[in-house]
Amino acid sequence: MSKIAVSSExxxxxxxxxxxxxxxxxxxVVDPETMVTEYIDNGRSQVMAQGAxxxxxELIARAGVSWVLTGFVGPKAFQALNAAGVQVxxxxxxxxxxxxxxxxxxxxxxxxxxxxxx
Amino acid sequence: MIxxxxxxxxxxxxxxxxxxxASLWEGPLIGVDLDVEEPNLHLFLHPILTGEETAHLTIPxxxxxxxxxxxxxxxxxxxxxxxxxxxxxxxxxxxxxxCGGCLAVCPEKAITPGQRELxxxxxxxxxxQGFLMGRLRLGEAMSPPLMRLVKARLEQMLxxxxxxxxxxxxxxxxxxxxxxxxxxxxxxxxxEPTPFGFYDFQLAWEAFAPxxxxxxxxxxxxxxxxxxxxxxxxxKHLPILAEIPYDRAIAEAYARGRIIAQISPELxxxxxxxxxxxxxxxxxxxxx
Ligand code: SF4
Ligand code: SF4
Numbered sequence: 001m002s003k004i005a006v007s008s009e010x011x012x013x014x015x016x017x018x019x020x021x022x023x024x025x026x027x028x029v030v031d032p033e034t035m036v037t038e039y040i041d042n043g044r045s046q047v048m049a050q051g052a053x054x055x056x057x058e059l060i061a062r063a064g065v066s067w068v069l070t071g072f073v074g075p076k077a078f079q080a081l082n083a084a085g086v087q088v089x090x091x092x093x094x095x096x097x098x099x100x101x102x103x104x105x106x107x108x109x110x111x112x113x114x115x116x117x118x
Numbered sequence: 119m120i121x122x123x124x125x126x127x128x129x130x131x132x133x134x135x136x137x138x139x140a141s142l143w144e145g146p147l148i149g150v151d152l153d154v155e156e157p158n159l160h161l162f163l164h165p166i167l168t169g170e171e172t173a174h175l176t177i178p179x180x181x182x183x184x185x186x187x188x189x190x191x192x193x194x195x196x197x198x199x200x201x202x203x204x205x206x207x208x209x210x211x212x213x214x215x216x217c218g219g220c221l222a223v224c225p226e227k228a229i230t231p232g233q234r235e236l237x238x239x240x241x242x243x244x245x246x247q248g249f250l251m252g253r254l255r256l257g258e259a260m261s262p263p264l265m266r267l268v269k270a271r272l273e274q275m276l277x278x279x280x281x282x283x284x285x286x287x288x289x290x291x292x293x294x295x296x297x298x299x300x301x302x303x304x305x306x307x308x309x310e311p312t313p314f315g316f317y318d319f320q321l322a323w324e325a326f327a328p329x330x331x332x333x334x335x336x337x338x339x340x341x342x343x344x345x346x347x348x349x350x351x352x353x354k355h356l357p358i359l360a361e362i363p364y365d366r367a368i369a370e371a372y373a374r375g376r377i378i379a380q381i382s383p384e385l386x387x388x389x390x391x392x393x394x395x396x397x398x399x400x401x402x403x404x405x406x
Contacts, residue, residue, distance in 0.1 A: 050213060051198020058192065061203035076210055084203040 004104060005029045005060050006097045007070040011039035017100050019071025019093035022053030028097045029063050032105050038063075053077025060086055069100045069109065078114070087111040119282045119400050122302035124326065125309060126318030128289040131338040131362070132308045134372055136286040137162035138379035138389045139396075140247055146281025148248035150272055152298040153288040154237060154261045157251050161375045165249035167242035172235060173252070173267045175216035179232035180207050191220035191229065216263055236264040239271060248279055261294040269301060291325035299326060304400045306359065308336045311343035319347060323354060332403040334359040336392065357399065360392040 007024035009016045013035070018024035027040040040063060045055040053073065057080035060068055068086055071093035081088055089109040092100045103109055121139070125132040136159060140149040151159035178191070178200055185207055192202040199214035200207070211234050221229045237254040252268035254261055272283055287298035299305050305326055309319040319335075326333060335351055340361035351358055362368070362378075362385070371381045379389040 048196070048198070051196075051201075051210075054198035054201045054208075054210065058201055058203055061206075076213070080201060080203060080208055083206055083208055 002066040003029050003031050003064065004067040004069060004101065005040070005063060005065040006092075006100050007042075007068070008039075008097050011037075013037060013098040013101070014096050017069070017071060017092050017095050017097060021068070021070040021073040022056045022077050024056065024070070027056075027060065027063070027068075029065060030097070030101050032101060035101070051076075054080050057081050057084065057086075060084075067104065067111075069104055073112070078112075119304065119397070120285065120302040121282065121304045121306060121396055121400075122285040122287050122299040123306045123308060124287040124295060124299055124322065125289050125307060126291060126320075126322035127314070130289070130308045130310050130315060131372075132289065133158055133162065133286050134378050135306070135308050135336055135338070135362075135392075136284055137377050138385075139393055140244070140284055141377045141379055142386065142389055143247065143282065143284070143393060146247070146279050148250055148272060148275055148279065148281070148283045149244060150249075150268070150283055150285045151251035152265050152268060152285050154252040154254040154264050154268070155288060155294070157253050157286075159286045160249070160251060162377055163244035163247075163249060164375075165242045165244040167240050167249075169242065170238060170240045173237055173239050173264050174233040175214065175236050175263045176218060176221075176231045177211045177214040177216060177234045178209055178220045178229045180209060181228045181230065182207065184226050184228035186226055186228075188225065190223050190225060194219050194223050212259060215260070234258075236260075236267070239264075239268055241271065241275065248275055250275060261288065262297045265294060265297050291321050296325065296329075299331070300329065302331065303403070304332045304334070304396055305329070306334055306336055306396060308338055309347065310339045311337055311341075311345075311347045312339075313343065313346075315343070316347045316350070320350065323350075323356065327354070332399040334395065334399050337361045339364040357395070359395040359399070360388055362388060 005027040007018040008028045009018045009025050023046050026042045029038045045052040057077045061084040069089045069092050090112050123136045151157040189202040191200045199210045200220050241250040252264050288294045309315050334357045341364045379386050
């Protein structure tokens with residue numbers, strides 16, 4: 001199974017999912033089989049006046065992940081992730097990174113077709 | 119002399135002050151509507167339009183066959199209007215500010231200039247005066263690029279006709295409002311003495327005072343609300359250039375698209391002295 005990225009308020013599996021994609025503090029990249037993680041800092045996107053979501057999508061695409069788990073992705077970032085072949089699952093705020101990944105592994109997480117909130 | 123008429127918020131009577139001043143201005147004048155999101159000066163000045171042009175912004179078009187996905191363009195663009203994602207390049211034309219940076223930086227010459235339509239610029243005459251306006255395309259999010267093109271045309275028109283210009287600026291204190299007043303010689307702030315009006319007026323003062331231009335206030339619907347605004351003006355040494363009384367006849371005239379300086383001799387007098395006060399303010403600054 002290939003890696004997934006979770007928008008996160010901190011670098012560990014026990015940090016909270018950051019509900020924002022573009023302006024998330026960072027991304028925990030997880031290998032769902034081994035649960036080995038890497039952390040990508042998103043500080044540069046956080047301070048952008050415009051295009052934070054696209055900047056974050058660039059980071060994600062570069063990390064070579066196949067899924068993003070997050071709260072909400074804006075329309076432009078969604079378009080960018082889509083074009084890069086990254087699937088998006090939204091509405092996972094309120095969980096820890098670990099919980100979000102577990103939920104993903106159990107197949108309870110659906111890929112979003114649009115950037116709209118449920 | 120270029121006079122910008124601004125206000126901290128919409129609905130203070132900014133356009134009606136602009137139109138009234140334009141109607142009785144001595145000497146050649148161009149009335150300019152830079153409130154490109156919602157231009158309405160023409161509703162009062164009833165201009166005869168003689169020219170029109172569509173305004174564009176230069177945006178990047180990428181030739182994917184030549185692009186090596188080196189990322190130089192995407193790294194440079196602070197607006198993320200061009201983005202490289204692995205072996206993929208995306209452009210977001212509506213987010214582009216038209217700076218041309220990506221075109222200049224591409225080592226492969228893979229980017230060529232394309233166009234995004236910004237809106238329309240129209241011009242003509244209103245009575246003996248000139249008239250110029252910009253209207254933002256519906257769905258276009260950025261007004262400053264169009265405003266810059268309107269101002270470029272104003273410069274051309276002034277070079278031909280000489281005289282003064284009066285600008286109806288967008289309300290508020292955001293980027294478009296600053297953009298509208300930045301090249302002016304005098305800023306006239308229209309406000310009303312209500313609590314909301316006063317609050318927005320303070321914001322406007324904070325935004326415009328650092329520009330170091332002669333600044334004066336016009337109090338519309340004077341007699342309403344409190345005296346706080348007068349105190350504030352005194353404290354900040356901000357001259358009150360005119361007071362327009364609160365009057366039903368004015369509201370009715372406004373609703374019919376009439377110029378309020380023309381409804382009574384008293385009001386005409388108010389605007390004649392406002393014009394003199396504006397000229398005085400400009401001269402004072404020139405000699406200071
Ligand atoms: S022209 Fe400037 S703003 Fe537009 S995409 Fe290129 S670098 Fe970005
Ligand atoms: S700078 Fe030119 S070659 Fe490099 S990614 Fe951008 S368009 Fe492609």
